[in-house]
Amino acid sequence: MNLDLSDIKNKLAGSNRVLRTNKFSVDLVLFNPLAGEYTSIVDYPAAGVSSPTTGIQAALFEYQNIPLQVPIKRQNQNQLQITFYATEDLEVYSTLVSLIKLYGGESSYSSPASGNQPTVYYEDNMYNKAIRDNVMFVKLKSSRDGSDVNYIGYSEVYPSNILPIEFNSAELNNVGTFSVLFNYARTTTKNIGNA
Helix, strand or coil, X not given: CCCCHHHHHHHHHCCCCCCCCCCEEEEEEEEECXXXXXXXXXXECEEEEECCCCCEEEEXXXXXXXXXXXXXXXXXXXXXXEEXXXXXXXXXXXXXHHHHHHHCCCCCCCCXXXXXXXXXXXXXXXXXXXXXXXXXXXXXXXXXXXXXXXXXXXXXXXXEEECCCCCCCCCCCCCCEEEEEEECCEEEXXXXXXX
C-alpha cells in the first residue's frame, strides 16, 4: 500500500484517524460469588494493557504419507495483562485480590459453603457459573472529545494473578502501579467483520 502526503494527513486528522495508544480506559464487570452480585469498575484509566496476538498454529498432519500443514486454533494463551494505577486506599487491588481468592475456592469469608469452592458440588457454585458473564472492555477513545468510543471486548474474563507490587522509597514522584494477569475465553471489537 502506497501512501502519499494527503493520505498521511487524512490518517492523522481525517475521519478515520490513526489510533492514539494513550487514550483508553478499562471497564470490568466481574461476578462476586460470595455476595451473589456483580462488581463493576467503570471507565478506569489504566497505565497499560498488554495482550498476546491472535494467531492460528499449523499442526503437522500426514495424509497418505505426505506431510501437510493443517491450521488449528490454539486457545491456551488467552491472557491479558493490565497495569492499574494504585490509589492509596488500594480499592481496585483489594477487589481483585478478593475475587482471585473466591474464584480459587477460598472459604475463609463467612461459611464453608460460601465462595466458589470446587470441592463443594452444587449448581450455583460451579466455576463456569462464576465467570460465565464476566466481561471487560478496553475502550479506545478515538475522537478528540472522547465521544466516539471503540473497544476491544473480552468475555469470560477473570483475574488469575496479581504480579508483585514494587515499593521504592528512593523514587520521588512516580505514580504507583500494579499489574494483573487475566484469563479470558474470547475477544471481540466494535467493528468485527468489517475489515
